[in-house]
Amino acid sequence: MSEIKIIDMKPETGEFKKEIIEGLKKNPKEINPKFFYDEKGSMLFEKITETKEYYPTRTERKILEDNIGEICTYFKEGSALFEYGSGGSKKTQIILNHCKQIKAYVPMDISISALQYSSHNIAAMYPSLNVVPMCVDYTKPFKIPFLDLEGNIIAIFLGSSIGNFEPETTSRFLQTCTEMLGPEDGVLVGVDLKKDKQVLEKAYNDSESITAEFNLNLIDRINREFRLNLDKSDFKHVAFYNEKKGRIEMHIEAGRDIILDLDGNKILLKKGERIHTENSYKYDIDEFTSLAVKNHLKVRKIWKDNNNYFALFLIGI
Ligand code: AVJ
Numbered sequence: 001m002s003e004i005k006i007i008d009m010k011p012e013t014g015e016f017k018k019e020i021i022e023g024l025k026k027n028p029k030e031i032n033p034k035f036f037y038d039e040k041g042s043m044l045f046e047k048i049t050e051t052k053e054y055y056p057t058r059t060e061r062k063i064l065e066d067n068i069g070e071i072c073t074y075f076k077e078g079s080a081l082f083e084y085g086s087g088g089s090k091k092t093q094i095i096l097n098h099c100k101q102i103k104a105y106v107p108m109d110i111s112i113s114a115l116q117y118s119s120h121n122i123a124a125m126y127p128s129l130n131v132v133p134m135c136v137d138y139t140k141p142f143k144i145p146f147l148d149l150e151g152n153i154i155a156i157f158l159g160s161s162i163g164n165f166e167p168e169t170t171s172r173f174l175q176t177c178t179e180m181l182g183p184e185d186g187v188l189v190g191v192d193l194k195k196d197k198q199v200l201e202k203a204y205n206d207s208e209s210i211t212a213e214f215n216l217n218l219i220d221r222i223n224r225e226f227r228l229n230l231d232k233s234d235f236k237h238v239a240f241y242n243e244k245k246g247r248i249e250m251h252i253e254a255g256r257d258i259i260l261d262l263d264g265n266k267i268l269l270k271k272g273e274r275i276h277t278e279n280s281y282k283y284d285i286d287e288f289t290s291l292a293v294k295n296h297l298k299v300r301k302i303w304k305d306n307n308n309y310f311a312l313f314l315i316g317i
Pocket of ligand 1: 159163
C-alpha cells in the first residue's frame with residue numbers, strides 16, 4: 001500500500017490558543033466547537049453517534065442507503081468527492097461502495113488523527129481511488145488542491161455539521177462551496193430538522209454521558225495547551241434546546257469561582273457562569289431551502305427519512 005500524504009494546513013497551536021483566549025475574554029464567554037476535535041474529542045464524537053439517543057447519524061445513514069441509486073446518478077464518470085468534516089469517513093463508504101465513477105476523494109478535517117486513520121482505511125478499501133486528504137480549518141478560506149478530473153465534483157457536508165454555523169455564515173459557506181462548482185457539480189448537505197424538543201434534548205444529554213465527556217474534554221484541551229491543572233469535576237455539561245433561536249446550545253458551567261491563567265491572561269469564571277461551546281441549528285425544510293435560494297443557489301433534490309427527522313439537500317448553481 002502506498003503512503004498517503006496529508007496536505008497539512010492545520011492551524012498552529014498558537015492560533016488555537018489565541019482564538020481560545022479571545023473567546024474567553026468575551027461576555028458571554030465562548031469557545032468555538034471546532035476545538036472539540038482533538039484526538040480524544042474525535043473519538044468521543046464517534047462514540048456519541050453510537051448512543052441510542054443520538055439519532056442524526058443513523059438517520060442520515062439510512063437516507064443515504066435508501067436513496068444511494070439516485071444519489072449516484074449525480075456523479076459523472078471520473079468525478080471527485082470532496083468531504084467537509086470527513087471524520088471517520090464511515091457514511092462516505094456508502095457512496096464509495098456504489099458510485100464506482102468516483103476517481104478521487106478529498107477528505108477535509110481539522111483533526112489530523114481522524115484523517116490519518118480514515119484516509120489509510122479508505123485507501124486500503126478502494127485501491128484505485130486517488131485519496132487526497134487535507135487537514136484544514138474549513139471555517140476559514142483555503143485553496144483546494146488541483147485534480148486533473150474528467151468528471152464533475154460533488155462536495156458533501158454530512159451529519160448536520162452545518163448546524164454549527166450561524167444562519168448567515170451558513171449562507172456564506174454554501175456560497176463559497178458553490179463558487180468552485182460548475183453546472184454539473186453539487187453540494188450534498190445533511191440538515192437536522194426541527195422536531196419534538198424532548199427528542200432533541202435527549203440527543204445532547206445521552207444517558208451514558210458521552211456528550212458530557214465530549215463537551216468537558218475542552219477542559220482537558222485547555223489544560224494541555226495552556227499547561228494548567230483544572231479539575232474537570234469543577235465543571236458541568238449543560239445542553240438544551242433554545243426554541244426561539246431554533247438551536248441546541250451546549251455550555252460548560254463552572255461549579256465554583258475559578259481563575260484561568262491563559263498565558264498571563266487572567267480570566268475569572270464565576271460560580272454558575274457558563275462558557276458557550278456549541279450551537280447546533282435545526283431547520284425546517286422551507287427555512288433551509290430559502291437560505292439556499294436567497295443566495296441564488298438551487299435546491300436540486302431533497303431526501304428525508306419517514307419521521308422527518310433529517311434531510312439531505314443537494315444544492316447546485
Ligand atoms: C458534528 C456538529 C453535527 O451538532 O449534533 C454532537 C456535534 N455535539 N453532540 C451536532 C455534537 C454534541 C454534532 N455535529
